[in-house]
């Protein structure tokens with residue numbers, strides 16, 4: 406099936422990579438916020454940086470839109486009631502009302518419902534016009550899990566949207582991950598809620614306690630937590646997903662210890678998603694790990710982070 410994804414412009418590159426790794430999508434075309442792609446599965450709820458997903462109905466030249474609307478079999482996708490929206494309102498194309506009236510005439514017993522209709526039809530305009538039927542909308546429940554809303558907060562905790570995306574970048578669907586710098590559990594919470602087996606460790610026993618309380622708060626009773634240095638990472642996992650300590654709010658890690666961590670982690674998992682402060686010289690740290698992708702994430706004026714997608 407071909408889908409249209411409306412991605413968040415906050416992190417467009419991460420959004421596209423999530424589509425590939427989570428849904429097995431092959432991207433056909435990108436125009437601003439709109440991504441036209443194949444869709445291997447419909448696990449849309451996993452996506453962090455996609456706002457809406459649509460079944461792609463048709464695309465046409467902008468100047469042939471009227472003809473394409475006339476020719477499309479609207480009855481075949483119509484359920485109960487419908488609404489028409491243009492994802493971008495400007496442009497000299499047909500108005501929403503004009504399009505809705507054309508579709509109305511093609512339906513047997515049409516009913517318009519402007520909010521929450523079962524058949525939400527959306528038009529995107531770029532070099533071409535694209536039409537899609539809404540399949541899924543990101544309700545952004547992760548916002549309810551922001552660090553300050555958890556029972557044990559810590560300022561260094563990752564934004565849940567980013568944590569969710571990092572888990573998705575690992576490509577793990579239902580296997581196991583470890584976060585060896587787990588802190589108060591930002592990554593583990595998101596992974597656990599996706600049904601992934603979660604293991605966390607941290608050098609600081611207070612952090613482990615915070616993490617335990619946070620995980621239990623979200624009903625994640627099935628977890629393994631250890632007080633340990635990341636230098637001692639062991640075991641077998643489908644991926645490592647972690648955020649290396651930096652700055653004033655956490656115990657920073659020595660460079661020589663980072664090197665040991667990367668060396669030991671290499672035997673524990675085939676994939677690692679590791680966030681480091683941008684500007685960290687990673688070349689001689691990574692050992693045998695291969696950098697498959699890298700993304701920049703802007704945190705604030707004085708701190709950006711690099712997300713490394715590492716492969717064995």
Ligand SMILES: C[S@@+](CC[C@H](N)C(=O)[O-])C[C@H]1O[C@@H](n2cnc3c(N)ncnc32)[C@H](O)[C@@H]1O
Pocket residue numbers: 561562563564568585586587588589590591592606607608609612633634635636647648649650651655656657658662
């Ligand atoms: C950036 S925080 C992790 C935040 C976490 N990803 C979250 O979202 O809540 C880094 C954590 O690394 C821990 N840490 C520092 N040095 C460590 C080491 N050598 N081994 C394991 N943990 C370490 C700190 O105690 C801190 O909790």
